[in-house]
Amino acid sequence: MTRDEVQRLIDIVFQEVVAFSATPQPVRCGCHSVSADCCPDRLKGVVDAGASRVGVHAAGGAPEGIARIIDHTLLKPDARRQDIEDLCREAAQYKFATVCVNPCWVALSAERLSGTGVLVCSVVGFPLGATTADVKAYETRRAIYDGAREIDTVINVGALKSGDLPTVERDIEAIVRPCRECGVLSKVIIEAALLNDDEKITACTLAKAAGADYVKTSTGFGPGGATVADVALMRRVVGAEMGVKAAGGVRDLDALKAMVAAGASRVGASAGVKIVQQSRA
Numbered sequence: 001m002t003r004d005e006v007q008r009l010i011d012i013v014f015q016e017v018v019a020f021s022a023t024p025q026p027v028r029c030g031c032h033s034v035s036a037d038c039c040p041d042r043l044k045g046v047v048d049a050g051a052s053r054v055g056v057h058a059a060g061g062a063p064e065g066i067a068r069i070i071d072h073t074l075l076k077p078d079a080r081r082q083d084i085e086d087l088c089r090e091a092a093q094y095k096f097a098t099v100c101v102n103p104c105w106v107a108l109s110a111e112r113l114s115g116t117g118v119l120v121c122s123v124v125g126f127p128l129g130a131t132t133a134d135v136k137a138y139e140t141r142r143a144i145y146d147g148a149r150e151i152d153t154v155i156n157v158g159a160l161k162s163g164d165l166p167t168v169e170r171d172i173e174a175i176v177r178p179c180r181e182c183g184v185l186s187k188v189i190i191e192a193a194l195l196n197d198d199e200k201i202t203a204c205t206l207a208k209a210a211g212a213d214y215v216k217t218s219t220g221f222g223p224g225g226a227t228v229a230d231v232a233l234m235r236r237v238v239g240a241e242m243g244v245k246a247a248g249g250v251r252d253l254d255a256l257k258a259m260v261a262a263g264a265s266r267v268g269a270s271a272g273v274k275i276v277q278q279s280r281a
Helices: 003-022 040-048 081-094 103-113 133-146 157-161 165-182 197-209 228-238 253-262 272-280
Strands: 070-074 098-101 119-124 150-154 185-189 214-216 243-247 266-269
Touching: 070 081, 070 243, 070 272, 081 098, 081 103, 081 272, 098 103, 098 150, 103 119, 103 133, 119 133, 133 150, 133 165, 150 165, 157 165, 157 197, 165 185, 165 197, 185 243, 197 214, 197 228, 214 228, 228 243, 228 253, 253 266, 253 272
Parallel strands: 070 098, 070 266, 098 119, 119 150, 150 185, 185 214, 214 243, 243 266
Antiparallel strands: none
């Protein structure tokens, strides 16, 4: 990477940080730390009063259905074949957006979900993000070959915290490029619990510059999961043209509503069935 290209990255990140710091922060509710107009508790009162439709300002628009914004997820290392088959059966029954599985289960999941309209999402460089860019690129192509139509990759967190921005951008581009060539969605996990706000802004800016389709909060294996504050920050950085995925700790309908109100357009959850059942009730 040339000196001019490095300077371009530095300028982009600097402008995003300055713009975020200079923008007046919206009034937030004390219960969910999201915009007061989007507070789930406030909206519940409106619905209870008789409203059948509520207009909410959330980038990405309102979902057509709860299930269609959920990646039905099972990434535990001890997951058995039967567990994956059960995951796929549930996904087909409830019409989730995808099942999110480890690479070794992609082919099986693609076979089980063929013709159901549910896609297969796989993870790359998971959960640490500490493999090299060429290895992540190969892992991406192999997952796509096996049937994955969405890829969630973990950034090189150590490089980001070292200030090595060119390495982080190359790392993201290594996954985005094969995804774009094959018409596959790319989601970049920043592992927000390990970052300060400036680093979160930088990570999202680099993902946007690399052409990724989504930024994602967490792996679910780090020191913390998704928070409404992180989702709101990420949405403000990437704007309306990118997706934001909240993952880690979204265990019920109220948590999902809070994430969507903060700006999430996709949610990764292992409790997807419970959430959809709550929404129907």
